Amino acid sequence: MGRVSMLITNIGELVTNEPAPDREGGPLGLVRDAAVLIEDGRIAWVGPSTHATERLARPGERRDRQEADEYRAHWNDVVDVVDAGGRAVIPGFVDSHTHLVFGGDRAEEFAARMAGRRYEAGGIRSTVAATRAATDDELRTRLAGFVAELHSQGTTTFEVKSGYGLSVADEARLVRLAREVTDEVTFLGAHVVPTEFADASDDYVDLVVGDMLAACAPHARWIDAFCERGAFTAEQSRRVLEAGAAAGLGIRVHGNQLGEGDGVRLAVELGAASVDHCTFLGDADVAALAASDTVATLLPGVEFSTRQPYPDARRLIDAGVTVALASDCNPGSSFTSSMPFCIAVAVRDMGMTPAEAVWASTAGGAAALRRTDVGAIRPGARADLVLLDAPSHVHLVYRPGVPLVARVWKDGAIISGR
Structure with missing residues (x-):
């Protein structure tokens, strides 16, 4: 010893x-x-x-x-x-949902939203254009800066998603760069449909489950899909997630962010480790989560930044659902890397006690990543x-x-x- x-x-x-x-x-x-x-x-x-x-x-x-x-x-x-x-x-905080590899920012979009414009998923495409235009070294340098931010605010374990490349080559380089800083890498080719496939979303899904998945799976631990209006249908999301699982990746889901939908139930059915956002839930969604091992990961920075209603953490906790908190650090809907900030918002606006919020940002995040070696x-x-x-x-x-x-x-x- x-x-x-x-x-x-x-x-x-x-x-x-x-x-x-x-x-x-x-x-x-x-x-x-x-x-x-x-x-x-x-x-x-x-x-x-x-x-x-x-x-x-x-x-x-x-x-x-x-x-x-x-x-x-x-x-x-x-x-x-x-x-x-x-x-x-x-x-140390366990941030189980981030999007740290990207180019550009969307400050003007944020300012417009604060002036009253509604948040929509389609804004992701502007980040895709900026990310595709950035060099590997530019992305790597910016990523290192975000990692330093995370560390300085107490985050010791974090997940990073791709999703701002949306081509085989660009998604592959994003997961490769993410793997340089964390083992918790998620392939999110199914983030939105890129402009070049605007009228052929099923063809894009074919690409995601084919060449894109083959190129990205060696660098990733997880696969994710944005099951939401303006992004991917339940059927398309299922194809992506099942293909990822067949390739040996664990399942994560973006769901129920912009309205009630199929994301939560799909995540539970497929045995996802986590379904993230959970802003709009019906009674059946809450019951399904409570009866499952799927963690509900709540992202307070998103509602703070988009002025949507906050998720009802109290409802989930009282129902017996395992809840995690994460930053969702990204340039469009939650440009914060601060877990202490997310904890404060969750207590102030989501019905959590300080103890519940600290647990959710440590042990809860570990559960969302199915890790037993961190979070305690x-x-x-x-x-x-x-x-x-x-x-x-x-x-x-x-x-x-x-x-x-x-x-x-x-x-x-x-x-x-x-």
Whole structure:
């Protein structure tokens, strides 16, 4: 067993997302005056600060007495001790829905929408044109900037979709570039029908399930389809998703964003890991989600940016649906990379409590990606942690817009902060 590389101690409030009889906070599994031991980039132990030195040096199951004595004698030589100063530590955010590889922006469209123009899916095509015109290096540089934004705001795991190329060559390069920064890559060739196929959407679907899927599948873990008016019908979406599943990709779905439709029920029927947006739901949609393993991923930044009604998170949670929060960072409908912002909006406008929103942005995001190694602070999980300049997770909502992320660790290494 490798040596313990870091001890974070004097944590005022530790959000573990591991409930236990002796822990507060329900699903957050809060530990007060806590410590975390990290070994080889993984969580080795979690508990009260007063037990940390005992746990580290205890002979027996963990290490023999001679090694324990050496640890006692050379503590500072073998352990990087971080004093949290009574501040809160939470799991790194898991952002399970982003569109980070694109060219240009749509600031003028946003301004027009704030002046009263309705949001429609077709605006995606302007980003497609700008993305096709950008070089690989231009896209890569911009992507690196977005990743730095994510890290600085506490996001340690994130998904990236394609969908702004909509040709075989362009979609292939988008998933390839996305794979350079994350393993959670989603092929979204079925984002909208590109201009050159405006009157032949079924022909475009043929391309997506044929040459485009063959070119993109080696770089992707997931396939997605925008099952919505102005994008793809339920039948077209089914073709895309089933073809992706046959190629070994997991299923995700954009659904029920602009109105009630078939997206949620299609996602549940096909066993999708997540159906995202869920803004307009009928009772049958909620019941289907509650009876399934499909996560409802809500995207507060979209409604903030489009002035649509917010999803009713309270309705979903009360029905027993697993809910995740994600940023949907994209240039058209949610140009934010801030999970703290999304948490604050979800609590203010979607009926969530601070605890529910923090859980949804960490453990919920992990569930939406079907990951068990992130989203919680427990032995064996990746050491992805966020130190807040605050005594409690509640301050993420209580102090909206204030940069509370003091330090971020990914696999036990600092990736942002001081």
